[in-house]
Amino acid sequence: MKSTTRMSSPLTAVGTALDRVRAWSRWFFGVAARKRTYYNLCYLLLAFPLGIGYFVLLVTGFAIPAGLGFAVVEIALTEPLALLIAGVPLALVLLCIGVPTALVVLFAAIELTALERLLADRLLGADVPTSEAATTVRERARRLVLDRGTWKGVGYLFSKFVFGIGSFVALTVGATFTYALVAAPLHYRNQLVGIHIGDPIEFVPRLTYQHDGWTTDVAPVTLSIADGELISLYVDSLEAALAVSALGVLVGLVVLHLFNGLSWLAARYTELVLRGTQPSVFSEPPER
Template identity: 30%
Template sequence: MNAFDSRNEVRPGGLPTTIPEYLEHLRRSLAGADPALVQDALYDAEEYLRSELAENPGRSEAEVIVAVAGSYGAPDEVADIYRDTEVKVQTALRAPAPNPRRSWMGRFFGVIAEPRTYGALFYMLLSLAIGIFYFTWVVTGLSLSAGLAVLIIGVPFVILYFGSIRVLSLVEGRIVETMLGERMPRRPLYSSRGQPLLKRIGELFTDPRIWATQLYFLFMLPLGVAYFTIAVTCLAVSLSLIVAPVGLMLGLGSGLVFDNWYLAIDGEPWMWPIVMLAGVLLLFVTLHIARGVGYLHALLAKHMLVKTAQYD
């Protein structure tokens, strides 16, 4: 197999001669694919090629690429494998889609049978704690980084802090994918590990995705407060309306109290079914709100945490 010419360049239809060329070819072959899939594929390919290069110190990058082409595959082949595997994995992981409901009542009440509804609702309840942690981490990290930057000890601290942002980005991605169903990266960002160490460290500070991730973490506090407040308020009001008639039948209380507003229904039994029905309707509205919030937040996370640039 002779895929190279005398100038050590890529022939049309041949194999790349260096690992960066291989990765760029793979990136182009995956154009149009999910950005999270592209990030995972690039990381896996670089990891595999560099491990093979380390195990064969006497070989050049071109020779290693030729040697592994039969087992790992050429960039186009690897891209096809990742696309096919992604379809199979997503099909296996996703819950079977419910039968389409044509009536508005079916669509309204059918939300209770969709698993993603409960994942989104739980994310709304969890978002306050997550938002507090992320906000505290970023504010503390940036403050200490700015304060220690003038000291020798501050340099490794700043590097560790920015590295932790990438780690937390992966953690948040796994949470978003598990609860909200949006495909997120499962591998770290492709880092061009063949480059000098100082250049790779410099990328930590110049990578727009690092700064977008920190901005996302800061946004998570007000978003978490809003999500948690909406979820708790809607659930509390709807469940209270549902169980209120039961409590009245047991002699517990005489009406409904919402802040300073009081509604006496103990002497109006005809209102009890209406109150319960209002609670049920509000509960389903809450589930729809959770689905909507989950969908929009997943788009926000995908936009800010994943490198979305496309390559020709």
Template identity: 30%
Template sequence: MNASVLPTTIPDYLEQLQRSLAGADPALVQDALYDAEEYLRSELTENPGKSEAEVIAAVAGSYGAPDEVADIYRDTEVKVQSALRTPSTRPVVSQRSPFARFFGVIAEPRTYASLFYMLLALATGIFYFTWVVTGVSLSGGLAVLIIGIPFVILYFGSVRVLSLVEGRIVETMLGERMPRRPLYSTRGQPLLERIKELFTDPRTWATQLYFLLMLPLGIAYFTVAVTGLATSLALIAAPIVVLFGDFGGTLWIDEINVMDVHGLWALPLCFIAGVVLLFLTLHLARGVGYLHGQLAKHMLVKTSQYD
């Protein structure tokens, strides 16, 4: 075990753990702090006759000192991310030709996960927007009544729960590391201080802003995804339908018979245009997935707490 002096209180232990994790992913830090506090306080509850210093000293051999726990979390995170990453026998992106990079997007699972997120975002955006607008409206309306304060506290707590849910969706579909535990809070604080922290926490308000933004973003994502897929697949299928279907050899686009204007040359051109548009849509989905993952990370994770 590390020869450094062990902390004597749980807040000191968590503070040292936070310092030891400096520079790590904020989502990882949040998970580590929550796990450590949960474990230490459960040990303290099971040993009511011991002080915090005695409990920390007793569990140091099994759970570890703060710097040891930090190293374990860093190593575990690397292993987990490596295990979750889809194995690939293809050359790395920098070694692939532009042609292979352009068309290789169709073989990447993350592409379809991002595309599905764009479609799902409309439903989640409507739900989040409705939840926030309804919650804020009722909170304001009930503020003058005695049930107003409990309702506001309950609503703000629900926002944190939904933040975790959205984080799991983002991490699963977009690949951006998000918190897997609730936000760390000092449980030794008085109840009123913890309630005050709930209202003054910038992340609480940033999360609500994120939920409001999800409606216009969800509409945009859904529209782009559906339009891109529908148009590209229609252009790809059009030549086949014209050649083998009972359409009299006509291909209408915007009330113009393309066959009359361009003849048979229109069929391969439509097919090529559809294929190119399809791959552009897939690349756009990957780009949207990456950018939205960064947006969610900055608005749903309290990074300032771990700087």
């Protein structure tokens, strides 16, 4: 019995290790076959145009009331007498144009925040609970300005501009790098195709020692990287090009995993920031 137990223990350990290897292989190579991967890619692709649209809308909308308010303050500080004459017209313009514009932008921010929750739910699988819906128009108007969720949504929409640029850069670099490797059999004889530095890069370190009014400069040494010295992708045989292409497939799988990781971070960030924001007025309109 003891010998049987001793022999079965190594076999069990080997079987467990093989199961883990198979599970890891399915996880790594199956990334290209999972629906979630392409949902994540859709979210990352939409982040760039949406982020730019949010930024333009918010900056333009808040710039009008802020500009009018700064104009009133500047006139009051520099020309107080002129404020007596132009104060009433400026106040009317601020009340009739600036304040309504700011309220419209805040309302749009709430609805765009609801859109972001919907995208995170459908594409990323995020769970973002909302606050209780307003039951009356008066409560809705009060929460439009005073509710913390409104301003959390505004901050999130501004941050989506930065995330959109980052995701666009990541998608462009990842897709370009993967394509350059995978498509090597199509252009392996062309020396102009490759991954290289477009322009020379020069770095000139400068060391300065200063003490009691006198300064000593160490003679700088110029460090440069010329065109194309970073990575060369030129191969002169079909066999080598096919090997590079196979490597590109593996690189592409790694890139997809990185995109999934970026989407996972976006989902967690959305859950953290947009938790407790107001629901869309179109989904749950308040009573009059």
